[in-house]
Amino acid sequence: MNTILWILQGVLTATFLMVGTVKLLQPKDQLAARLAWVNDFSPAQVKGIGALEVLGAVGVSAPWALGVLTFFTPLGALGLAVLMLGAAVIHIRRSEPAMLVGNGVLLLLAAIVATGRAGLV
DSSP, X not given: OHHHXXXXXXXXXXXXXXXXXXXXXXXXXXXXXXXXXXXXXXXXXXXHHHHHHHHHHHHHHHHHHXXXXXXXXXXXXXXXXXXXXXXXXXXXXXTOHHHHHHHHHHHHHHHXXXXXXXXXX
């Protein structure tokens, strides 16, 4: 189970580091060309979402890898799951069902890591 959790943590870390960094570094108008949902948010809100994604990515792997403050790993995974739940709500409101698949998969992976690293499995 530990190996599976590490693989899932790696997937979550890579995914959220990538998408979060893009949201932090690219201007809103450039993001809007690929991500229509950003038009519903201010530039600061988009940057905030990106920052939360990057923090979640670090939190889901770094504490467990370093063996320091390991309780942050399940909390980071839980935070990413909550972000994906919020993203799913936005995509439902915007009638973007295709986006829900990715949100659902990432939410499920984050929930598995949260429960697995919290010792609930």
